[in-house]
Amino acid sequence: MIIKNGNVVLKDSVVKADILVKDGRIARIGENLLGQDEKVLDASGKYVFPGLIDMHVHLREPGFEYKEDIESGSKAAVKGGFTQVCCMPNTSPVMDNKVVVSYVKTRAKEVNLCKVHPIGAITKGEKGETLADIGEMKKAGAVAISDDGRDVKSSRLMRLAMEYASGFDMKCLCHCEDLELVDGGSVNEGYNSTLTGLKGIPRAAEDVMIARNILIAQSLNVPVHICHVSTYSGVQIIRDAKRGGAMVTAETCPHYYAVNDDIITSFDQNTKVNPPIREERDRLAILEGLKDGTIDCIVTDHAPHHVNDKSVEYSLAAFGISGIETSFAFAVTYLYKTGVLTLNEIADKMSYSPARILNLEGGEIKEGGVADLMIADLDEEYEIDSKTFLSRGKNTPFNGYRVSGKVLFTIVDGEIKYQA
């Protein structure tokens, strides 16, 4: 296959070039490339990105297939421009052993769309009591561990987990949340929680655990990754830690950099997400953190839910946003078009960095590299409409938002897996 005349987003520059793909690899990048009997994709006026990598999604299988399964989630992922996703272990049964890890890997291979990397649980059943089979899960194909959805409450056990996992070169992806401080809250604590009467979640609920988890990792001299940062103070803690030499990496999500919590005042249950969407000062700090490298990557925390899980009182509604099909457009609209990040930086946050953090192949367009690619039109404007989602989760608060940035092709190992 030859991708002709695209604007190719390389590590540090954007060049107009052709890309020759052979046997699932990028054979050559250059001008006026010719192949023999090759399929030609005309990418004139379009942009070629490294296939996006989302290191934080929920595919819900096994156990919650009514919300999403590996097939629907993979279809949604490639539609969103993602060639690799890492799925969290809060399934049923919990992915805390090699059997579930193998099952997910096998299902993903049968579906054969994007690459799916399982993230194993830190503790058995995500109960925070005893360690899951970290070594066996790694052997079965897990790329990291996380009790996402909750934190490991015991500092002692968290320390043991980081220490033990480091022996297998497995990173802890920390969902930072002190449940006592959350105290049943469902939105950010601040003016809008007062205005709506919805119980607030203070920033401290997230911050104290960000700090704890970094301090534990630092004391062990092991790397640690902080999930879905939502607070300005969390950004500051991570920035300070990085300056102090801690091996910490961090992620945030589109709903934290694009909007503030004014959107919760409609009581729209689709705005309910954990951690909660915070205030404008947090949003601005997250943009700053993305810019200065404090926040390494953008994930979706794709959390598909059935409409029944959301069509209840706000306080009873499930937390989560179905985000994998809108993430790239959000990056183009709210980061690139606004001048916050360059295209190279977006490729870094959404592909290169996640690959480096989890030691995945890909993340970069280079000769000899894997042909995981995505071709997009950055100027096509359209309205978000969850009815068009391939994900089973239609739960987005962004219906009707006008965005630009449309994924046209998603190519995995040199094969077209999605075409608009």
Added chain:
Amino acid sequence: MLQSKDLVGLIETSREEIVEILDTAANMKKLLKQGIKKLPHLQGKTVTILFYENSTRTRTSFELAAKYLGATTINISADSSSVKKGETLIDTGKTLDAMQNDFIVMRHPMAGAPHFLSRHVKAGVVNGGDGMNEHPTQALLDMCTMREHFGHIEGLKVAILGDIKHSRVAKSNLVGLRKLGAEVRMYAPETLIPKEIDKMGAKLCSSREEAVEGADVVMGLRIQLERQQAGAFPSLNEYAEFYGVNERILSLAAKNSVVMHPGPVNRGVELTSSVIDGSNSLIDDQVLSGVAVRMAILFLLTQRANKIG
């Protein structure tokens, strides 16, 4: 005319609508004082009183208001634990719709529940208290009482003391009183003041004295023992000592000041008995205003429905 088929909160209600409700309530109150308790305005209408929380006075007040206007009333008490387990709120609402019910008066432990329900039912939804959000009819009855006593709301200085954070009464009063041009002062333990409520127009005070000095209305709020158990303050004794209103504090208020409380009162905690039973206490009058205000709201919503068809 009211703009919406529902009354979910004073945040959603305009100044003009509030005035219309208060004007109508004043007329209803006159009739009630004359012993007229049989009016035809809601004849042929059905009002379902759907309470997911315990309540005696609000429920009784709504039921009498509906009955005095000639409506058929149904009471549904749902244990708050059934909120999580039983039929969903939407399904309950749709069932009532199918039975040709006209109004749902709802109390619910979760903020936004009436707003949510109102979007999914044909019936008019009247909020009888939703979690920590609003209790619009209580604030309207408080305003009705103040307006009758002082002749106006604009310019009144209203001091609200107590558990502001968990009080939907305080919040609805703040919203309504500000829309009508009153000053609202608040004082409570720091743990019981909601974040940034000053941005909603409250004047936060740093002492009881500051809050009450020169106030026309001193309103106490019920302090619940469970807040103390949750650690918001150390003991009821300490609460009464630093945050309660006694005669000495009340003496700082304006000359013709009045005392109000949404009830039920913890005597000797938020207000001393001498304050509750004092000559300037309007607590009993608030109760009568409650029936009048609820009659006014049901009447105006029916009038709107009849006009729109």
